[in-house]
Structure formats: C-alpha cells, structure tokens
Amino acid sequence: MKQHIDTIPVLDAYRSDCECPLCVLHKKHEEEFVDVFLGASVMEPDRRVEVNEKGFCRRHFKMMFDAGNRLGLALMTDTYMKRTIEKLSQSAKRAAQIGEEEGKKSLIARVGRKNGDIVTVADEVAAMADKCIFCEKLDNTMERYVFTLVYLYKKESDFRDALAKSKGFCLDHYAQVLKAAPEQLSGKDLQAFIDLVTRVEMENLERVEKDLEWFTLKFDYRNKDKPWGNSQDAVERSVNKMRGGAV
Ligand SMILES: [Zn+2]
Ligand SMILES: [Zn+2]
Structure with a gap:
C-alpha cells in the first residue's frame, strides 16, 4: 500500500503531554472536517454525490448541527434525503409485496413461517443508515498517521x-x-x-x-x-x- 508520509503532525502530537497522541490527531482532524464538510464540500459536486450516497453517522450529524451552519447542513441533508427516498422506494415496494403475500397465507401456512425476506429488506435499510462519509475520511486519515x-x-x-x-x-x-x-x-x-x-x-x-x-x-x-x-x-x-x- 502506497502511503502518504506526513511526519510533522505526528511529531507535534508526541510533543504534547497526552494519554494518546493518535487521539490528539483524531480530534484535530475531526474538528477540521466539520468545517470542510460544511464549507467547501457543500459546493463540490463530487463530494455531494458521495454525501448523497452515504450520509453521516449520528455523531457527525450532531457535530455539524452544533457547528451552527444550518444552511450548509440543510443543503447537503436535503439531497441526501432525496437520494435515500429514491433508494428506499425499491425496498418499500418489496416490503409491501412480502406483507401482501403473508396476509394471504392461511393460518396453517403461517405456522413455522420464515421471515427471511422481510429481514433481508430490513438489513438493506439498516445498511443505508450505517454509512458515514465523514467517518470514512477520518479513518483514512488516521490510517495514514x-x-x-x-x-x-x-x-x-x-x-x-x-x-x-x-x-x-x-x-x-x-x-x-x-x-x-x-x-x-x-x-x-x-x-x-x-x-x-x-x-x-x-x-x-x-x-x-x-x-x-x-x-x-x-x-x-x-x-x-x-x-x-x-x-x-x-x-x-x-x-x-x-x-x-x-x-
Ligand atoms: Zn487513541
Ligand atoms: Zn461518522
């Protein structure tokens, strides 16, 4: 793996008196990324496409919400929600079909039934809520350090x-x-x-x-x-x- 070598921040973190120098770097970049995501990224089409696909985890949504740039966050969240609704509509159709088939089954057929299909749909929906472009970027940065x-x-x-x-x-x-x-x-x-x-x-x-x-x-x-x-x-x-x- 080709890695970018960035020694100065690591050496600086080792000069600070702390329990974990990597946590110091993590904190610094996490705070910087709040500004990056709410600032220039809002206007960058490529970054917006990534945000639309992945969104943010609870922690990073909250950090950006607390940062106070409501318009930047609203613009990103709006297109992310539109894209999520689009993706979710497929899962929603399948969920409705599964429900309809289940409703038609006789009592005997329902005994010992498997809920596999609806669980698969639920897993897909859960996976949509499990991504965070902010975490991914931060994890890559920490891997480099x-x-x-x-x-x-x-x-x-x-x-x-x-x-x-x-x-x-x-x-x-x-x-x-x-x-x-x-x-x-x-x-x-x-x-x-x-x-x-x-x-x-x-x-x-x-x-x-x-x-x-x-x-x-x-x-x-x-x-x-x-x-x-x-x-x-x-x-x-x-x-x-x-x-x-x-x-
Ligand atoms: Zn640490
Ligand atoms: Zn995150």
Whole structure:
C-alpha cells in the first residue's frame, strides 16, 4: 500500500503531554472536517454525490448541527434525503409485496413461517443508515498517521526515544498500531517494535488505573486530607485510555 508520509503532525502530537497522541490527531482532524464538510464540500459536486450516497453517522450529524451552519447542513441533508427516498422506494415496494403475500397465507401456512425476506429488506435499510462519509475520511486519515508512526519508528532514533517515553495509546489505537506494524517491519525489528509499544502500553494503563483507584479512595473520609496527586482528572484520562477521545 502506497502511503502518504506526513511526519510533522505526528511529531507535534508526541510533543504534547497526552494519554494518546493518535487521539490528539483524531480530534484535530475531526474538528477540521466539520468545517470542510460544511464549507467547501457543500459546493463540490463530487463530494455531494458521495454525501448523497452515504450520509453521516449520528455523531457527525450532531457535530455539524452544533457547528451552527444550518444552511450548509440543510443543503447537503436535503439531497441526501432525496437520494435515500429514491433508494428506499425499491425496498418499500418489496416490503409491501412480502406483507401482501403473508396476509394471504392461511393460518396453517403461517405456522413455522420464515421471515427471511422481510429481514433481508430490513438489513438493506439498516445498511443505508450505517454509512458515514465523514467517518470514512477520518479513518483514512488516521490510517495514514498510524503508517507514519511506524515509519518514523523505523527511520528516526529520536522518535523511538519519544515513543519509549510516551504514555502509550488508547486501546483502539494500540490495536491499530500493532496491526499496521507488519506492513513495514519484520523479524527482529517487528519484535522490538511490538515489545516497546506493549511495554509502554501496559505500564501506562497501570499508571492510569492507579490514578483512578486513588480517585475513588479519596472519597473515603479517612483520605480526605491526603493529596490528590495525579488523580483529579483520572476519570477523563481513564475513559480516554479505554475508549479514545483526547482530553
Ligand atoms: Zn487513541
Ligand atoms: Zn461518522
């Protein structure tokens, strides 16, 4: 796979003090894409065709709604709805036919009946609601950054040090990094990379868990006057570690 190498944002993310540098990049691009989709994309025919076919997931519809450009969102959503109604009319016809056949069946024929046909129609409709052009674009961008991260590890000893001193990743990004490593590394190099990121990940999960545990223990009146240490934001950081989302 030919990948675009964009090292500067990755190096910048590693300079910020965070629980997952890839989440920092994810957040930054997600916010930028809200502007891109509500701005120039509204006027770009190719992008509009993609939006009409796929639409957006709940999270990204909400982010764009909250951004306040109601006209841009209305224009995109209107053509997306028109296209969806067009596609749905085929499924709706089939659903009506299935219903009609079912209605004609005798009571005996209905015993032990299979609902396969209507389930297929339902699956088609569910698939229409399951796409998001925003998520696709964001996932592609993150795939490039994960590739760049492994590339930097391979080429730059300074980056290897930064990785060793980092706080690891959220679970999802840790998995993505492991999965992407064999594209560029093999043998002893791959082993060293896996060992490093895994050691960093486990050490940092344990660190955050200890912070979180202390957060809960602080609610015990016997610990009331003891210092918080690093625990005051332990809940946010734990959620970040478990499910992503930069804090
Ligand atoms: Zn992450
Ligand atoms: Zn989405």
